[in-house]
Amino acid sequence: MKVHTYEKAFLWVGAGMLVVFMITLALTSYTMGISLPDDVDRIDPTQVRSMPPFDNPGVRETAPGQYEVVMLGQAWSFTPNEVRIPAGAEVTFLMTTPDVIHGFHVEGTRLNVMLIPGQVARVTYTFEEPGEHLIICHEYCGIGHHNMWGRVIVEEVGA
The missing domain is CATH 2.60.40.420 (Cupredoxins -  blue copper proteins)
Incomplete structure (x- = not known):
């Protein structure tokens, strides 16, 4: 199955954004002392x-x-x-x-x-x-x- 270049690019961009958002969430929770009760x-x-x-x-x-x-x-x-x-x-x-x-x-x-x-x-x-x-x-x-x-x-x- 052939995956078009643009589709591959969007998949990589989406995966990269997901990783960045997860790291941001983890760092923010840690630095601000936010935790579950x-x-x-x-x-x-x-x-x-x-x-x-x-x-x-x-x-x-x-x-x-x-x-x-x-x-x-x-x-x-x-x-x-x-x-x-x-x-x-x-x-x-x-x-x-x-x-x-x-x-x-x-x-x-x-x-x-x-x-x-x-x-x-x-x-x-x-x-x-x-x-x-x-x-x-x-x-x-x-x-x-x-x-x-x-x-x-x-x-x-x-x-």
């Missing part, structure tokens, strides 16, 4: 509210400048609904849901996680600038989905 652990979704650390959701300082936020996404709210942290703090969110699939997205950041019953998700982010960020559920979770939101308030250090 870790599946830290599994938990019985019917027992979430009675098992540590989800029996006491909230914000904890784990070390100077480092915080852990234990959060539940549930129909139709986040607990805690408001998170206050100082600017420059590294925050690790530890999250799950006892009921249905929910989304967790902090606007203005790269924080974007799916909360799946039975799985514990962990993501870490450093909030550099003071301000307020809206937390939204980006996965339709039922009739009250539009009411499922919260806030991350990044406070100026020393304020």
